[in-house]
Amino acid sequence: MTRHRVRLVLLALAVAASACQTDGMRWRREDVITITSPGLREAVEMPVLVTWEPSPDLADQIAQDPGGILYGIFVDRAPIGRGAQLADVVGRNCSGRGGCMDEESLRDRGIHVSAIPQLLLADLDDLRRRGDPDGRDVHAVTIVVLRRGDDREDGGLALERADETSYRVEFVVEREEEA
Amino acid sequence: MNSEARRFLTGPAERGGVGEAVRRGGAYGLFALCALAAIHQLQVVAVLALGPEIGSTLGAGAGTFSFAVAAHAVGLHLGMLRFATIAESQPIRAAITARSAVIWSFLTLVTSFASSGSAVIAAMFAAGFARGSVKALHLPLLMDTYDVRIRGRLFGMWTAAEASAIPIAAAVVGVAWSTGGASWRGVLVVCGVVSLGVVATAERLRDPGFGAPDHALLRAAVDGGADGPAIGEETILGAAEVRRRLTLMPSFRALLLAYGLLGVFLIPFNAFMLAYLDRRFGLILVGRVVALGLMWIPAIGAALAAGRWLDREAPGDVGRPIAMAAKAVAVAGAAIAVGALVAVRPITFALFSVGLASIAVVFPLVQLPLLTIIQPRQRPQALAILHTTMTLAGGLGGLVILGGVDRRIGIAGALATLIVPALLASRALSKAAPLVESDLDNLLLDVAEDERLKRHRAAGERIPLLRCQGINFAYDQVQVLFDVDFTVDDGEMVALLGTNGAGKSTLLRVISGLGLPSRGSLHFRGEEITYLDAERRVEAGVVQIPGGRAVFPPLSVLENLRVYGFAFDRDKKAVERGIEATFGALPRLYERRNQPAATLSGGEQQMLALAKAFILRPRLLLIDELSLGLAPVIVGELLEMVRRINASGTAVVLVEQSVNVALSVVDHAYFMERGQIRFDGKASDLLGRPDLLRSVFLEGAQAGRAQARAGA
Secondary structure, X not given: OOHHHHHHHHHHHHHHHHOOOXXXXXXXXXXXXXXXXXXXXXXXXXXXXXXXXXXXXXXXXXXXXXXXXXXXXXXXXXXXXXXXXXXXXXXXXXXXXXXXXXXXXXXXXXXXXXXXXXXEEOOOOOOOOOOOXXXXXXXXXXXXXXXEOOOOOOOOOOEEEOXXXXXXXXXEEOOOOOX | OHHHHHHHHOOOOOOOOHHHHHHHHOHHHHHHHHHHHHHOOHHHHHHHHHHHXXXXXXXXXXXXXXXXXXXXXXXXXXXXXXXXXXXXXXXXXXXXXXXXXXXXXXXXXXXXXOOOHHHHHHHHHHHHHHHHHHHHHHHHHHHHHOOHHHHHHHHHHHHHHHHOHHHHHHHHXXXXXXXXXXXXXHHHHHXXXXXHHHHHHHOOOOOOOOOHHHHHHHHHHHHOOOOOOOOOOOOOOOHHHHHHHHHOOHHHHHHHHHHHHHHHHHHHHHHHHHHHHHHHHOOOHHHHHHHHHHHHHHHHHHHHHHHHHHHXXXXXXXXXXXXXXXXXXHHHHHHHHHHHHHOOHHHHHHHHHHHHHHHHHHHHHHHHHHHHOOOHHHHHHHHHHHHHHHHHHHHHHHHHHHHHHHHHHOHHHHHHHOHHHHHHHHHHHHHHHHHHHHHHHHHHHHHHHHHHHHHHHHOOOOOOOEEEEEEEEEEOOEEEEEEEEEEEOOOOEEEEEEOOOOOHHHHHHHHHOOOOOOEEEEEEOOEEOOOOOHHHHHHHOEEEEOOOOXXXXXXXXXXXXXXXXXXXXXXXXXXHHHHHHHHHHOHHHHHOOOOEHHHOOHHHHHHXXXXXXXXXXXXXXXXXXXXXXXXXXHHHHHHHHHHHHHHOOOEEEEEEOOHHHHHOOOOEEEEEEOOEEEEEEEHHHHHOOHHHHHHHHHHHHHHHHHHHHHHO
16 A cells, blocks of 8 residues: 555545544543342342432433423433434324324333432343343343433423443343243 | 475474564564554444444444444555555555555544434444455465564564454443443543554554565575576566466465354354353443453464464474364354354353464464465465455354244354364365365465576576476366466477367467466466466457357458457557458458448458458467368468468468378477377478377268268
8 A cells, every 4th residue: 555545545534534523522420320139130120120320410400491301211222322312212203193202102112201319120122032032031231411401392201312421231131931 | 496495485484583584574564564453343342342332323233233244344454455456566555555544543533423313334344445455465474574483473463463353342441431431432532542652563564565575585496596597577466366366276265164164163263252242241331341352362472472483483384373273163163163153251251262372373374375375475265255255144144043032042053153163264274284285285386486587588598488397287177288388489380280179279279368277377478377367368469260250240341450459459540450461461351341241251251250360360279170171272371371361470270170280380290189289390200100090080081981971
């Protein structure tokens, strides 16, 4: 490869790199949320209570803006990316369904929104056959902080992921063998 | 000479001191290449370890990161093939190595800024492509830089460095994540910075040129002294020519199969082992990567030991290391199968470590003998093809199969079943071992012949225009030519005679490049052309007129002539000049210039075919069955044309069944029977060999009787 070509490649890479959005990127892990239960890979029984603690800073923000900051809990699915809205997941064209940013529509997609640091998962799919060939029912919960934006025209909630930190826990559901 | 050269090439029995030999070649090159090999996995390991974290940040599913790792593997092998191709023609391997390392390090840094899953995939693919230089170019560079006597240890050291890549990457990722509190972006920044820091030390790498140590030793072996003239410029093959040349080697074909089976064994093992550590022992994220790193540590020592063994035990015997590698693969398969089934953490870890250590020794044990029997320029291609076969053919197949097994019987059972491809790969390696020996002999014969011709030329001695030596050729499993020696001098007209099916036309195909020999060498004007494409041979001056009517029937005479010209010369004016010269010499073709070739008589069609010689002006013209089916008067006219072509300086090989026709125009004749040259001498002497000619006459007489019966 000639020196000229190498310079061109490096220039292209530099341009590509400069196109990346760097603001809001986290280079260190921040414990804004600490998941308190269940523990990592803990064996649990249904229903599963997921609890977490916000950091003092986050707790202050929530106290100052009640309803403006919420928790988004994503069960067995990837969360939305930083800056994305929940509406991106359910689809923006919700006419005819009376608005689809309701709790039920989100829950159907493995998404829960909570104002308090806990969530009871009463119903989880049995993943033993689908996910883990060795017969364990492993589930993953990812929690992110959501910020409420202006109300949307369709009446739904404009909830946007606030930053790129996320908190994940995997646990194993022990089920009684079906007869 | 052979035993001498073999001893030199495969390393003399006396063991050289590694320190002194490395200093002679410059310790920097070894250090730099090992350093690059040791840190080239940082990005991959970081993404493997932190995939779920990255996914949570970017809103991408777990599948995205499996795809990113797969994209990296595809990029890696495309890069290997590309770099191997670039590095064939010029000694720029060191420059490629150093600069591509800067690129993959920079891309590691860039990955930390990714804002989407697709950006991570793109960065991984590009970095994989750049990393192709590591596997394709490092070992050939080491071979060309250092003394043959320490090659085993060099391979061992480099493989140890490569085996340390996972532990080093696991340590960097583990420290940055656990101790440093870095996010996945922070971990990738650390990896990128570490990587850039190390690759900066490789900037002063210099390419030593192709095969200097091998050439010096072979020169010594040919003449018994190393003070002869340097071996001249070798023929540089294109990528496709190299691939064809390699796949003609029985040992390479056998090793391709072995690598494919190794891929079925190794690639799924690497992929499923992480899942196994998770499911059986609850190790996730960085924890399982650190466990993987710890398991790789014994492989470092094993690779070093394999290198020492190669230098101590294997000199002069290129098959033995491959046979040893076969045993190592079987051990690896057994250790992994038992380890997976036991599922007791310390025992499983210990057995997996044994498996990984056994795998680590396989590569130096196979690659050193293999690369020894391959010409220096072609070594990167050989490595690229083998690794690509292993990963993309064997590996992908293995992943699909093992995925199915996993779903049926679980991951432990799936890992245990890997013993099947391991044993098959072991068997394939055992079969390849003896083939390497015979391919080494073939290489030495070719090199010695090449060297002899170059020495003659350097000394101003006359060398033949064409020299075919020891040619074997087979159509699939049916061997047609057996150890054929055939020589044509400059300006000479030679007859190649023989019965039907004797191999005359096949020999012409081998000379013109339409068929490649399974053994032996061809030199044209002193340059080796054994594996050159037919097109390049035409450019070099070898033109064949095939048997039958070698014209394009629907095209006019003029169009036929233009096709000959434009096929190999884009200069329109030169083509038109050639056509004018043809029409000047062959007025009958001028009269028929606008007629379709199909409407010409048999003699005119042959005349048109011969006109190729006027357009292309070859140094060597190969004419197959000129007189077939033509009246004697026409044959006489055509022979007159051939005489004129020959008189203008073109050497001619005339393949004929008609002894009378052939011997009337040549002084030198060859006679072939059942794929062998039975006579090589003056044409007049052949006429005195009724034992040979009888078969032709008898065949001719039988054909005549058959014709007569048909007429009646």
